[in-house]
Amino acid sequence: xxxxxxxxxxxxxxxxxxxxxxxxxxxxxxxxxxxxxxxxxxxxxxxxxxxxxxxxxxxxxxxxxxxxxxxxxxxxxxxxxxxxxxxxxxxxxxxxxxxxxxxxxxxxxxxxxxxxxxxxxxxxxxxxxxxxxxxxxxxxxxxxxxxxxxxxxxxxxxxxxxxxxxxxxxxxxxxxxxxxxxxxxxxxxxxxxxxxxxxxxxxxxxxxxxxxxxxxxxxxxxxxxxxxxxxxxxxxxxxxxxxxxxxxxxxxxxxxxxxxxxxxxxxxxxxxxxxxxxxxxxxxxxxxxxxxxxxxxxxxxxxxxxxxxxxxxxxxxxxxxxxxxxxxxxxxxxxxxxxxxxxxxxxxxxxxxxxxxxxxxxxxxxxxxxxxxxxxxxxxxxxxxxxxxxxxxxxxxxxxxxxxxxxxxxxxxxxxxxxxxxxxxxxxxxxxxxxxxxxxxxxxxxxxxxxxxxxxxxxxxxxxxxxxxxxxxxxxxxxxxxxxxxxxxxxxxxxxxxxxxxxxxxxxxxxxxxxxxxxxxxxxxxxxxxxxxxxxxxxxxxxxxxxxxxxxxxxxxxxxxxxxxxxxxxxxxxxxxxxxxxxxxxxxxxxxxxxxxxxxxxxxxxxxxxx
Amino acid sequence: xxxxxxxxxxxxxxxxxxxxxxxxxxxxxxxxxxxxxxxxxxxxxxxxxxxxxxxxxxxxxxxxxxxxxxxxxxxxxxxxxxxxxxxxxxxxxxxxxxxxxxxxxxxxxxxxxxxxxxxxxxxxxxxxxxxxxxxxxxxxxxxxxxxxxxxxxxxxxxxxxxxxxxxxxxxxxxxxxxxxxxxxxxxxxxxxxxxxxxxxxxxxxxxxxxxxxxxxxxxxxxxxxxxxxxxxxxxxxxxxxxxxxxxxxxxxxxxxxxxxxxxxxxxxxxxxxxxxxxxxxxxxxxxxxxxxxxxxxxxxxxxxxxxxxxxxxxxxxxxxxxxxxxxxxxxxxxxxxxxxxxx
Numbered sequence: 004x005x006x007x008x009x010x011x012x013x014x015x016x017x018x019x020x021x022x023x024x025x026x027x028x029x030x031x032x033x034x035x036x037x038x039x040x041x042x043x044x045x046x047x048x049x050x051x052x053x054x055x056x057x058x059x060x061x062x063x064x065x066x067x068x069x070x071x072x073x074x075x076x077x078x079x080x081x082x083x084x085x086x087x088x089x090x091x092x093x094x095x096x097x098x099x100x101x102x103x104x105x106x107x108x109x110x111x112x113x114x115x116x117x118x119x120x121x122x123x124x125x126x127x128x129x130x131x132x133x134x135x136x137x138x139x140x141x142x143x144x145x146x147x148x149x150x151x152x153x154x155x156x157x158x159x160x161x162x163x164x165x166x167x168x169x170x171x172x173x174x175x176x177x178x179x180x181x182x183x184x185x186x187x188x189x190x191x192x193x194x195x196x197x198x199x200x201x202x203x204x205x206x207x208x209x210x211x212x213x214x215x216x217x218x219x220x221x222x223x224x225x226x227x228x229x230x231x232x233x234x235x236x237x238x239x240x241x242x243x244x245x246x247x248x249x250x251x252x253x254x255x256x257x258x259x260x261x262x263x264x265x266x267x268x269x270x271x272x273x274x275x276x277x278x279x280x281x282x283x284x285x286x287x288x289x290x291x292x293x294x295x296x297x298x299x300x301x302x303x304x305x306x307x308x309x310x311x312x313x314x315x316x317x318x319x320x321x322x323x324x325x326x327x328x329x330x331x332x333x334x335x336x337x338x339x340x341x342x343x344x345x346x347x348x349x350x351x352x353x354x355x356x357x358x359x360x361x362x363x364x365x366x367x368x369x370x371x372x373x374x375x376x377x378x379x380x381x382x383x384x385x386x387x388x389x390x391x392x393x394x395x396x397x398x399x400x401x402x403x404x405x406x407x408x409x410x411x412x413x414x415x416x417x418x419x420x421x422x423x424x425x426x427x428x429x430x431x432x433x434x435x436x437x438x439x440x441x442x443x444x445x446x447x448x449x450x451x452x453x454x455x456x457x458x459x460x461x462x463x464x465x466x467x468x469x470x471x472x473x474x475x476x477x478x479x480x481x482x483x484x485x486x487x488x489x490x491x492x493x494x495x496x497x498x499x500x501x502x503x504x505x506x507x508x509x510x511x512x513x514x515x516x517x518x519x520x521x522x523x524x525x526x527x528x529x530x531x532x533x534x535x536x537x538x539x540x541x542x543x544x545x546x547x548x549x550x551x552x553x554x555x556x557x558x559x560x561x562x563x564x565x566x567x568x569x570x571x572x573x574x575x576x577x578x579x580x581x582x583x584x585x586x587x588x589x590x591x592x593x594x595x596x597x598x599x600x601x602x603x604x605x606x607x608x609x610x611x612x613x614x
Numbered sequence: 615x616x617x618x619x620x621x622x623x624x625x626x627x628x629x630x631x632x633x634x635x636x637x638x639x640x641x642x643x644x645x646x647x648x649x650x651x652x653x654x655x656x657x658x659x660x661x662x663x664x665x666x667x668x669x670x671x672x673x674x675x676x677x678x679x680x681x682x683x684x685x686x687x688x689x690x691x692x693x694x695x696x697x698x699x700x701x702x703x704x705x706x707x708x709x710x711x712x713x714x715x716x717x718x719x720x721x722x723x724x725x726x727x728x729x730x731x732x733x734x735x736x737x738x739x740x741x742x743x744x745x746x747x748x749x750x751x752x753x754x755x756x757x758x759x760x761x762x763x764x765x766x767x768x769x770x771x772x773x774x775x776x777x778x779x780x781x782x783x784x785x786x787x788x789x790x791x792x793x794x795x796x797x798x799x800x801x802x803x804x805x806x807x808x809x810x811x812x813x814x815x816x817x818x819x820x821x822x823x824x825x826x827x828x829x830x831x832x833x834x835x836x837x838x839x840x841x842x843x844x845x846x847x848x849x850x851x852x853x854x855x856x857x858x859x860x861x862x863x864x865x866x867x868x869x870x871x872x873x874x875x876x877x878x879x880x881x882x883x884x885x886x887x888x889x890x891x892x893x894x895x896x897x898x899x900x901x902x903x904x905x906x907x908x909x910x911x912x913x914x915x916x917x918x919x920x921x922x923x924x925x926x927x928x929x930x931x932x933x934x935x936x937x938x939x940x941x942x943x944x945x946x947x948x949x950x951x952x953x954x955x956x957x
Contacts, residue, residue: 233956281933283940291730298694299701306706458686468689
């Protein structure tokens with residue numbers, strides 16, 4: 004029995020269910036199948052901070068959206084074409100995003116009176132006609148799964164938990180996904196529990212077979228492979244790319260990697276990833292608090308390690324004092340801030356770009372720190388190497404900004420050629436530098452970086468500290484002129500990095516009068532919006548800042564070249580404030596802080612309103 | 615003392631070799647001078663070349679210490695020295711890392727780092743100069759100041775019950791805890807000797823007189839030698855001008871001061887610093903909550919436990935053995951990859 008196959012160029016699917024329903028697993032498996040098939044893709048997990056909010060409740064809903072296509076795409080998509088809702092709460096919180104005419108697949112068995120009540124439905128939407136404008140598929144997922152597993156010797160509860168695999172099987176059939184990867188994944192994951200492995204395998208295959216046989220689904224769909232630049236790809240999240248980027252920075256610098264971290268959402272994944280890479284000589288230290296995490300990293304830096312501390316806003320703020328010390332000591336240190344919505348605890352799993360001014364100015368006194376921001380999940384890899392390069396070359400703490408969207412979102416990543424990665428090695432001081440003595444603050448004339456002598460080097464014993472020091476000798480100094488000199492020198496050192504970073508690249512094929520200036524993780528949505536505007540005939544330019552301190556040396560020229568500058572940010576206008584102050588440009592902001600990435604259609608509207 | 619330093623030259627250092635060119639700037643009469651002098655005299659005995667020694671401090675009067683030692687050093691920020699030293703020690707097992715701290719630095723703002731460094735048994739030596747006052751900020755009460763103490767910030771007397779640093783260290787699973795006195799160079803040197811020989815974290819509380827803001831705080835022990843209960847491993851604990859007093863352990867485990875004549879010598883506790891169970895050490899630490907009467911000094915506890923630094927080193931070695939030395943190319947290709955061919 005063969006059903007017709009319809010060709011599509013792109014699809015957006017959202018899986019939504021209770022946080023105990025395994026939606027993240029379902030989504031990531033569907034993503035792997037899609038990657039293996041050769042589509043371009045972009046994903047957006049969206050889950051609550053609570054590990055298990057009350058089952059069936061609205062706050063407990065966990066979602067995973069994937070867009071995949073036969074051409075290159077930039078975002079996980081705005082509105083889903085297909086919504087898979089595993090219970091009434093998932094339906095209620097997500098159906099508003101599904102356009103009329105969209106496909107809605109629900110687990111009919113979960114629409115019990117109790118679950119409907121928990122989700123705040125008065126009646127049953129499956130029966131009252133309120134979903135009439137969608138292509139509704141009511142699938143008795145739970146009962147079909149139980150039926151398929153009745154011969155397996157497991158509890159009913161265990162059998163029921165396999166229903167996400169049934170749903171995955173059904174979706175795999177519907178979109179003609181390859182299934183080998185998921186089958187071998189199940190074998191690996193449940194290697195020690197063969198009955199559970201068998202149950203998941205049977206449920207997955209049953210879902211696939213259900214699609215093939217039921218009359219409810221008349222056609223299946225195919226989205227052809229995308230024409231991407233040639234090379235080897237893998238799917239990667241921002242946090243995975245950061246962990247690999249840090250290891251690459253370690254091998255490219257020849258320095259052992261030391262990570263001091265304290266668990267915090269959404270940064271913990273980097274600690275967990277690196278903890279599995281001890282064969283690279285990576286030392287991971289889970290500290291007693293955020294302060295100790297960065298303190299230990301600074302100690303390791305003093306000893307000659309490539310030292311890193313990973314965190315998110317509420318943790319970074321605790322590290323401020325130690326980062327100030329690193330500024331005074333002029334030692335390399337990477338601080339990764341995986342931004343999330345705030346203030347305070349805020350919304351731990353949701354993205355925001357609201358730490359920019361904190362990392363620039365959130366320390367006592369004149370305390371300049373370079374800032375690098377990653378713009379895509381794959382770009383996190385390059386950002387880690389770039390941040391390490393700057394830290395090591397200029398002996399300075401460096402902030403690397405990512406966010407919860409980049410951290411958990413994924414996309415195909417063209418693997419870099421290892422031999423093409425930059426050499427970021429450093430030369431430690433080995434000899435006295437002034438009349439047989441070692442002065443720790445003797446500097447390189449061009450970079451202004453001080454000499455770095457690590458303990459264990461005979462004859463170069465020296466003391467450094469947070470007290471103001473005389474330039475050159477490093478001796479404690481309260482001399483007014485020396486302090487003025489040192490404050491300006493530290494500022495000049497960081498400002499001088501502008502000569503050593505790429506110019507701001509502008510995407511402007513049509514000679515536009517409007518520039519959209521973004522930074523960091525908004526790259527995908529802005530680029531997609533710009534594409535959309537251009538398809539409609541609008542002329543618009545786009546530039547995305549990766550270096551935020553110092554700015555690329557041509558930034559002012561670029562901004563002044565345009566009549567109007569629009570700065571979209573997931574904050575209330577932090578970069579906007581900086582460019583207006585720094586370049587006297589009358590830029591305007593587009594600001595949303597909803598804990599969600601920008602939608603490209605809203606950005607396109609904002610751009611068109613300024614054309 | 616002669617010792618190889620790894621490059622063929624014999625190592626012959628004296629106290630003078632550990633004096634930096636910086637002028638020492640503590641108040642005249644400060645107990646810190648005596649501690650600095652004791653440490654500089656003791657350092658050559660270690661046989662460790664100067665470049666492998668690192669002193670890390672936080673903030674406070676004691677924290678100036680690294681500037682005066684001709685070794686590597688860092689004068690860091692308030693309370694964080696144990697955290698910074700942990701990162702250095704763990705990533706550089708070839709170094710001998712020392713932390714110099716004070717009662718405010720270690721027990722107030724940095725209390726968290728102190729207890730965690732001790733429980734992990736990081737290979738660092740922590741010297742806590744306890745003067746029971748904030749000296750650098752000019753005389754506010756500290757977490758070891760006695761209850762009711764009148765200071766600039768407690769004109770009606772302190773309401774804070776003080777820490778007993780040795781009890782705290784033992785509660786934090788310290789494998790080595792000792793106490794000495796700034797002016798008793800011989801005793802202090804002996805304690806430092808044992809601390810440096812200890813594998814793992816060593817905690818040494820040093821009674822240090824602040825002659826400006828808290829003069830005489832330790833006179834009951836510093837000046838009245840009969841109040842020093844000197845703990846000596848393997849010996850019955852006796853003290854007093856003629857050893858006429860002693861320590862017994864009650865049935866409930868607590869210790870008590872007695873006249874030897876009343877109980878007989880056989881009843882006195884034999885000190886065992888290597889005792890696995892910390893009960894005796896803890897009971898001894900409770901004999902004097904603050905040093906205002908008979909007070910034990912010496913090594914309370916000195917036991918072996920795996921050292922954090924070494925455990926991490928072992929994990930790195932076994933990971934390299936299990937998975938092979940890290941290969942970046944292989945790491946990037948780890949997981950599901952696919953090829954896109956040219957078109």
